[in-house]
Amino acid sequence: MVSHLSLPLVESDPEVADIIRREEERQEYTLELIASENHVSVAVRTANSSVFTNKYAEGYPGKRYYGGCVHMDAIEDLARNRLKKLFAAEHVNVQAHSGAQANTAVYMAVLKPGDTVLSLDLAHGGHLTHGLKVNFSGAMYNIVPYGVDRETERINMLAVRQLAQEHKPKLIICGASAYPRTFDFAAFAEIAKEVGARLMADVAHIAGLIVAGLHPSSVPHADFTTSTTHKTLRGPRGGLIMCRTADAALVDKWIFPGTQGGPLMHTICAKAVAFGEALRPEFKHYQQQIINNAQALAEALRSRGYRLVSGGTDNHLMLVDLRAVHPDLTGKQAEAWLESAGIICNKNMIPFDERKPTLTSGLRLGSPALTTRGFKEPEMTKVADLLHRALSAGEDEAGRAKVGAEVREFCRHFPLPHA
């Protein structure tokens, strides 16, 4: 494969260059099924490594604390305008360094320490910034979790309403890291209104689907929508916040100077490129293929006996309950065996999992990265086959190595975006 590395780095620091080359090679020749990862375009990567990394630009366009910000203003305004257009948002902030930082700023904007927050249980798909005890969200606020129904394994809006009425949260959070079904943002908004809570939708995973109109948008319903830019949105690692004009000053103030210092201008530059890509018609086709591919993978796994949490998926990811086919296999062991065969994914709790979070009974699989490299439905069926064979080989290292060789050859036919 051709390396993306430029000659100056290879010459000045061969040690680092070598590690980068090996990572390029790993990404090229493994199947990436981690639902939160993707491969950005060469254009996004180029912008991300531009001279914008050299510049301090504390503040916002037109109101900077440093001189020399004329092009900083131009790029941040471009990123903001493109993002506004993508989501039909009244106000946006593109400075959040990450999804976690975006959430932090919203919490600081609307909550005081000890305030009650209603959010999706982490064991049922919620994110660590939605109230994990060892995260600041769980340490600072009184978290009341809602979960999925034992029967349907879907969020039950009647149960959410009941909890909201009982606990009167200041903030309700909807959004997830491992939930394969559609969020009813309108219903969440109605509940928030009833109990006088603010509503934050964290669409980190599904932002790309929303842009393409393949998942309802949170923006008309939620007071605050936060997201990452690097998952289905396929931009650089980063975060963003969207809100109504009435909350604009509050959000901006709690990103800077509230919780962050200087913005990562090179990342904002790459966000502008990614938002530009997302505005094009091809992006909608890409997102539709993500869903088609997730459906194909889900169907192929089901036909091999695997049980999927909630029976399937509406979006880009699925949770596989391993117990139906491999009763004694933990998610942890499955993840390791698959990695040895070049199939990369992560262990994940399934709802009401009897195993610990460090072991789990499930895997989370996502289609965004494989879709980027050109996979369509037939390839996803083959992925299911390779995955099943690698897990069935189990302790048989040679059996897994054989699958690994096939994975490598398979990847060779679907090269990643190159310069």
Ligand SMILES: *Cc1c(COP(=O)(O)O)cnc(C)c1O
């Ligand atoms: C990925 C994710 C985040 C956090 O993103 P980082 O950029 O890693 O901080 C926040 N919320 C949800 C729901 C996520 O899935």
